[in-house]
Amino acid sequence: MRVFISCDMEGVAGIVDWEQVRPGPEYELGRRLLLNEVNAAIDGAVRAGATEVLVNDSHGAMQNLPPDQLHAEAGYCSGRHKPLYMMEGLEPGFEAALFVGYHGAVGGPSSTLSHTYNPSAVTAVTWEGHLLGESGINALVASHFGVPVALVSGDQHTAEQARPVLPGVETVVVKRSVSRLAASSLHPAVACRLIEEGTVRALARLGELGAPRMGPPYQLRVQLRTADLAEMATGVRGVERSSELEVLVEGADGLETYRNFVTLLHVTRIVAQEI
Ligand SMILES: [Zn+2]
Structure with a gap:
């Protein structure tokens, strides 16, 4: 089983401020928290029978993970100007896609560090009347390649915003947003355990889940x-x-x-x- 992971950063447990997701003194902490959540998802995938895992770093300059500390079972796609951006590396033949560390959509309720791709340009994206976050937009690619999106992790709004286009997706809520710059988070160790368990559960029911059905029209x-x-x-x-x-x-x-x-x-x- 081939599993694709797209990891963002703002939805990771314990992260509430831009300083934790951009290079600077707080960034190392954010990177460590992200790394542990990604490794937990890989652990879950391997436990569920994955024979190949590809992690596509999808946040900022897209080189947030120390490659030597990433789970040894996973490949790592990092760096900028990837034609498929947050979905680079996905292709037919993957059996599941996992979205880890995702965050709320711009134009929705207060969600920690919410935005939709570009915070200085985009103020809302909708699909058939539903507000889409990055999970829903990225699902267009998964839908095209016939790959189920099995899991989304992040805050409570990220989970809700994923459901209209990803019915039945396993959601792992690792924090409850209080404002755009505040959240009540699970302990990172607990968040990691839930992500690992959620991944095992999600990959066990891929058959019933199926690939997202989006469009036409597109x-x-x-x-x-x-x-x-x-x-x-x-x-x-x-x-x-x-x-x-x-x-x-x-x-x-x-x-x-x-x-x-x-x-x-x-x-x-x-x-x-x-x-
Ligand atoms: Zn991000």
Whole structure:
């Protein structure tokens, strides 16, 4: 069994501040907490029979894990400008995808360090009227390759926001957000145990879970912070303006839609930084 893990960082137990997820004095602590949660998921995958595990580092500069301390059973995809970004490395033949350390969507309730890909450009993303977090957007790729998303870990809102497009997904709530910069977390050791157990449970019921079913039509509704950003986004393939601050991102399939969305992120990043 081949298992794919996409790990973010803001949804890890004990993490509540940007200082813990960006290079600086607090970053080492954040990295350690993340590493332990990722290793717990790998432990669970191996216990459930995984013969190959690939971890795709999906946070920030995407090189947050010390490779020599990652579980020896896992491969590690790290670094920037990966065409499939948070889903780089997934392909047909993987039997499950796990999302570890995920966080709440921008435009939803207060969730620790919530955002949706680019906090300075994107203010909400919806799919068929449901607010999507990164789990739902990334599910487009899993859906395209026919791979079930078996587990999502993070705070309570991350779990709720995953369900509309990932019905039946195993969710592990490792902290309860109090505000965007406060949460009540499980002890990291307990969080790791729950992630490991949740992974074992999730991988035992892949048959009933199945791959996410998304589209057609393949359409993300994306709200941007300014009209400048919305205008710039229309230069991207598959993107049409639907109102002053909103664009529709479309594609022939889930993969193309995701890639068009990723290109929109890259293009708007330049302008977003200057706002
Ligand atoms: Zn992140």
